[in-house]
Amino acid sequence: MLQSLKIYTSDLEVGMFVSALDRPWLETPFLVQGFLLTSREQIDELRDYCSHVFIDTSKSKLLPEQARKLISAGRKRQPVEAIFPGRPIAAYNDRSDFSEEQHLADAALDSLLSDIEFIYSEAGDTGRVKVIELRKSVEPLVDSVSRNPDACLWIARLKEHDSYTYKHSLGAAIWAVSLGRQLGLPRQDLRSLAMGALLMDVGKLRIDPELLTAERALTEDEAEQMRLHVAHGVEIIENSGVINPDVYAMVAHHHERYDGSGYPQRLRVEDIPPVARIAGIVDSYDAMTSDRSHANAMSPSEAIKVLYQARDIEFQAELVEAFIQAIGIYPAGTIVELDSGEIAVVLADYRTSRLHPKVLVVRDAQKNPIAHPAAVDLSTAADGKPLAIRCAHQPGAFGIDLADAAIQGFAPTM
Incomplete structure (x- = not known):
């Protein structure tokens, strides 16, 4: 877990928490062993005594852009193989063109949308998901995106549904599989990404429907109830006998954020499973580009801009950039x-x-x-x-x- 970073005093900024110096504390006028920088005067005084200090990122209070720079400074850029160790990474080639794939993609998404309704309905009644049926349901989607993602990405913009949850689950699955393809993840991982994305919000079946459709800001107590959908989702998939660790990770951690600002565990950086980092990106993108009870949809390019600005703050930069490569700056339907x-x-x-x-x-x-x-x-x-x-x-x-x-x-x- 990234907490302590070496920072040269020339790069210090107000809001950083100094946890250690490059010399014993007793050799300096700083009497407290650890303090928050609140003024430029403190920084100037530190420069008089130290060439570098150590910053505790968990105690620092920084603006988003400062936080991104701090996290970026503390880690090297990672290739896909390092983000997903032990998984065979290989680039995909398009095996069909748009016109060939369009009808296959349309049929795959129609079938999957129908299956989502059935799976969620059953989960609402029994508290369990039929995992085997779900695995079969995502196969046509994975096949289509593997051959050529363009048609699925286009048709996803056309699909309408009265239920935001169903449409959101479908959209998140398409974006997740497309990002996995862009990263070169093996086909079995694409299937896991689709299943995990479809189940991310299954816990909302246990949330008061009035909260889900509220057109106002939620109270703190109501927001806490909404956040419990993660725990509810984990319980449902555990009761369903889901043993796929990637699916579990996506359901349990899709609201964790790279800088530790997410929930429920406030995980940071590499403590968040890689597939859950993907889940956070696609969940946020689909939400931003969809009409919700409390917010109108953003244009896809505007949502892309929001994600890009949040790289290495809320989301890992390498995965955000791969997502943009996967769907384009102006995605189909913009x-x-x-x-x-x-x-x-x-x-x-x-x-x-x-x-x-x-x-x-x-x-x-x-x-x-x-x-x-x-x-x-x-x-x-x-x-x-x-x-x-x-x-x-x-x-x-x-x-x-x-x-x-x-x-x-x-x-x-x-």
């Missing part, structure tokens, strides 16, 4: 405004052309609907001058429905 003023929906090739993806232009520069939406490859626009994305808009902006027949009818041909 509503964007071009520098021409036209409005478009991102379609395909966002993984390989992150800044210049293929889009479907659905509004003209005056934001009027286009009768016959046109496909544009932003990397090869007219007159040899590529168009650029000016900004991303919130889901549903300009009255655009991603499930509109014109868009769905076009998507398979990309």
Whole structure:
């Protein structure tokens, strides 16, 4: 567990907790063996006596960006093999194109969404999950994402459901498997990631439904009740005989955060199982990009920005960066405004052309609907001058429905 860091006094900042010096305390005017830096004067005085000191990260009180720098300073960048020791890591190659995979992905997600409803309903009635059925249910999803994740990522944006929990579970599973694929994790790990993501919120079956749908800020007592969904989820999967350690870790630790600010155990850095670090990222991303009772959905690119700013604060930087590589800066289904003023929906090739993806232009520069939406490859626009994305808009902006027949009818041909 990362707690004590060597810091040169030239790099000290207010909010750091000094736990040890580079010399005996009695050789300095500092009488207390351990103190919080609260002023620049203290730092200047430390510089007069010490070249470096040791900082206790658990007792430091820093702004988020300061915390990220402190954690980053205390560890080296890790390759995937070091994050997931003992697991065979190998890059995936696309084995189908978007049009080939679209129908298979659509069928896989329809079936899985139906299975999620059944599995959660049974868990609500019996307090147990049918693990064998769940394992079978995720196979088509894992197969589709393994071949080519583009179709699943696109269709996930189209799926609608009255229950936020079911849709959130499906979305989290897709993002988790896509990130696992990007990292090169073996297929059995992709299956574990899908199962763990689908079960992360199963404990909410034991939470008062009024709290789950509250459109106001929860009281502290109510928030504590909500946080108990983790313990409830662990109890349900234990009662179900789940022995997969990765699934258990995702359910038990998906709300832990890299800097120790999460719950229920306030685990930090490497104390959080790697798959649970993945779970935290995909859980947060899907929540931010979904309409909830207390918050409107962010645009995917805005959510990506939030995750990027939280690297090595709430989430491990290497995993955040891999997630962005997996889904793109402007994921499929993002509503964007071009520098021409036209409005478009991102379609395909966002993984390989992150800044210049293929889009479907659905509004003209005056934001009027286009009768016959046109496909544009932003990397090869007219007159040899590529168009650029000016900004991303919130889901549903300009009255655009991603499930509109014109868009769905076009998507398979990309």
